Amino acid sequence: MRRLLAILLFLGPATLLLGQSNDLDLNRYYAYPVSAGFTYRQLTPLADFASDFTVHEFSGTARIPLPSLPIIAPVVQTGLIRFDSLDQANPLKWDHDHFFLAPGVEIAHRIRKEFELGGGAAFGLTQSLFPNAADQPVGSLNFFAGLTARLTLNPSYNLSIDVSPGVRFLQPFSPFETYAGLSYGIGISAHYRFGLDPDAAEARIRAIRFGEIQMPDVFAAMQSYYVDEPVGEVTITNDEDYPLDDVQVSFFQNGFMDSPTPSGRIPTLEPGASATIELLASFNDEVFSREGVTPLTGEVIATYTARGRPAEQRQAVTYDLHDKTALTWDDDRKVGAFITPADSALRNYASFVRRTASDALVDGLSDSLQIAMQIYHGLAALDILYQEDPTSPFTQVQENEFMVDSISLPRTTLTRATGDCDDLTVLYASLLETLGIETGFMTTPGHIYVAFNTRVSSRDYQMLHPEREMFLDVDGEAWIPVEVTLIGREDFTRAWRTGMELWRRAGSEPDTRGFYLTAEAQSAYRPVGLREQDLGLQYGDESVIRSAFVADRDRLVSTIITPLRERAEEDRTVRAYNNYGIAAATLGLYGEAARAFRDASLRDRDLLSPRINLGSVSYLRGDYQSALDAYSEAERILRARGRDTRSSSLAKVLINISQTHYAMKNYEQAEIYYAQASEEGPEVVEDYSHLANVASEQATGRASQIDSGSGILFLDQDTDQ
Numbered sequence: 001m002r003r004l005l006a007i008l009l010f011l012g013p014a015t016l017l018l019g020q021s022n023d024l025d026l027n028r029y030y031a032y033p034v035s036a037g038f039t040y041r042q043l044t045p046l047a048d049f050a051s052d053f054t055v056h057e058f059s060g061t062a063r064i065p066l067p068s069l070p071i072i073a074p075v076v077q078t079g080l081i082r083f084d085s086l087d088q089a090n091p092l093k094w095d096h097d098h099f100f101l102a103p104g105v106e107i108a109h110r111i112r113k114e115f116e117l118g119g120g121a122a123f124g125l126t127q128s129l130f131p132n133a134a135d136q137p138v139g140s141l142n143f144f145a146g147l148t149a150r151l152t153l154n155p156s157y158n159l160s161i162d163v164s165p166g167v168r169f170l171q172p173f174s175p176f177e178t179y180a181g182l183s184y185g186i187g188i189s190a191h192y193r194f195g196l197d198p199d200a201a202e203a204r205i206r207a208i209r210f211g212e213i214q215m216p217d218v219f220a221a222m223q224s225y226y227v228d229e230p231v232g233e234v235t236i237t238n239d240e241d242y243p244l245d246d247v248q249v250s251f252f253q254n255g256f257m258d259s260p261t262p263s264g265r266i267p268t269l270e271p272g273a274s275a276t277i278e279l280l281a282s283f284n285d286e287v288f289s290r291e292g293v294t295p296l297t298g299e300v301i302a303t304y305t306a307r308g309r310p311a312e313q314r315q316a317v318t319y320d321l322h323d324k325t326a327l328t329w330d331d332d333r334k335v336g337a338f339i340t341p342a343d344s345a346l347r348n349y350a351s352f353v354r355r356t357a358s359d360a361l362v363d364g365l366s367d368s369l370q371i372a373m374q375i376y377h378g379l380a381a382l383d384i385l386y387q388e389d390p391t392s393p394f395t396q397v398q399e400n401e402f403m404v405d406s407i408s409l410p411r412t413t414l415t416r417a418t419g420d421c422d423d424l425t426v427l428y429a430s431l432l433e434t435l436g437i438e439t440g441f442m443t444t445p446g447h448i449y450v451a452f453n454t455r456v457s458s459r460d461y462q463m464l465h466p467e468r469e470m471f472l473d474v475d476g477e478a479w480i481p482v483e484v485t486l487i488g489r490e491d492f493t494r495a496w497r498t499g500m501e502l503w504r505r506a507g508s509e510p511d512t513r514g515f516y517l518t519a520e521a522q523s524a525y526r527p528v529g530l531r532e533q534d535l536g537l538q539y540g541d542e543s544v545i546r547s548a549f550v551a552d553r554d555r556l557v558s559t560i561i562t563p564l565r566e567r568a569e570e571d572r573t574v575r576a577y578n579n580y581g582i583a584a585a586t587l588g589l590y591g592e593a594a595r596a597f598r599d600a601s602l603r604d605r606d607l608l609s610p611r612i613n614l615g616s617v618s619y620l621r622g623d624y625q626s627a628l629d630a631y632s633e634a635e636r637i638l639r640a641r642g643r644d645t646r647s648s649s650l651a652k653v654l655i656n657i658s659q660t661h662y663a664m665k666n667y668e669q670a671e672i673y674y675a676q677a678s679e680e681g682p683e684v685v686e687d688y689s690h691l692a693n694v695a696s697e698q699a700t701g702r703a704s705q706i707d708s709g710s711g712i713l714f715l716d717q718d719t720d721q
Contacts, residue, residue, distance in 0.1 A: 028308035031070035037191030047181025157197035205311035211235035224526035230278035336521025341433035353378035364586025381540035651681025
């Protein structure tokens, strides 16, 4: 019995040291102002009294938990301890009572809503009374102390039932100490707790008043935007005369969100204070499944702590959800959400167009430019045509930022084969982005169209077109605009030139035009989500796409080379012929290049650069032995000149020799000449590291396949300085 008592006495205090398993402070949440209860306890004396007794304790207890720390409660106990003598000879003589009053303190920890563990101590006085020990009643004043542990069951908020093992100590203030000492026992008590159950409907806290909720229309295409930027806003006010702590506001839309989206947090909202919270919304991909306009009712949720009690309030809000094709033009960057390079249907089509003329590309002309030309003619082969939107033409919606416009997704335009300027813009940009070409979009009054990055330095614009005004300079790189509404009606160069003309005309009022990089726009407006789908497209006639591209390519090559040819024939200088020859060779015009280099050599037979460049033309034609002869002669002459410093010209010649030996499968010689080039001009060989260990790699079968025509070097007149 004593062992059980010890376990029960220490079980409660030990449990107080354990943390709660949830975030809700049950002690605060279920706190009550005061409780009153009755206890019965049978005690067993531990001291040797004059005779045997049965001891009964009847007491009443009032508990008053501290409002700021309800786990601690001051208590007042009063009651009666009755000693009933078991003496057979004088059964009534030694019967006596102790009337006691003892203030104290208890600690109680609620481990669940239904259970508490605790304990306490009380100290006070008793007045003993022996009615039969003498001719008249006698008694004495005593010191009283009690220690109690308790396990509490809470059938309801207001009713609690305790099982409370405890010990009692009595010490008389007189020499009469016969009944002094300890006794122990287990008590049963019931308490009524005043107050209102916080879980009851009438106890729900309504401290927050919702003001007007600003919730404009929501657009599915802006799904990613609403994660970081507000979809609406709400004003909340604390209507109570006490502060609210940890106020958190979120927004939830059933069916279109996986969980509420946190929107704002206020550490403390003072009495009467108001705060405006911008609502964020993390919609799931279900928003992309709806068509047209869908009326929705969402919830603004406010959670907070009021006087230690957690509370939650919800306010309904209605709004319209527009499908993934809709937007308003308050921010032109929204177009980025409709450019969808990850669409597998677009990837498949773009890859098909790319293959139709992959063997017709000119090495010296920007790959980005040539791919853009192929896609332009691929769309023309599908009979993609510009058609103004009859319900909301771009000229009208651009001027009204509140007017809802509709942009067809690229896959839709591709299958429908018609679209207005914004439809064709997002289709063309998506196809280019699919192939790794960086794009942007340009807006002028009433119009939008595409631009793309050629990846050519703006300084070298003449390798793309002789006219500087045909380009946009964006961070030092040449960008080309394309007037996409001319697809199927004009060649690519005409669409290019028209795009620049539109841009220049709008330049008289710069505020009326805009240029936006797709990547930057999509950092705010990520592309809409699409499900995998086979569009069932007929991709078009490959021969038609190829022939249109080749014709456009040849016109552009002629446009680039003609001014250089005319300048050479007019100036008749070595530099002019050499530059003309380099451009011609780069653009695949090997016959013109050879004639230009011969003309340059005839004007100064001591110059090396034209002779070296003739060797490079032989290399590109596949005549490796003639190329090697020309390079070797140039090496001999350069070494004979006996320069005291390292020569970048010699390094370039040695790299060409190394590449020629590689093309001839003389791998050991290729490696030797690469090492010599590294000694002469380390900065020259940075892009040719594949030649460093080519012999050993070939021997082990680990060499990667290298294009033998890549990177052959041409030298300008400065080679001979």
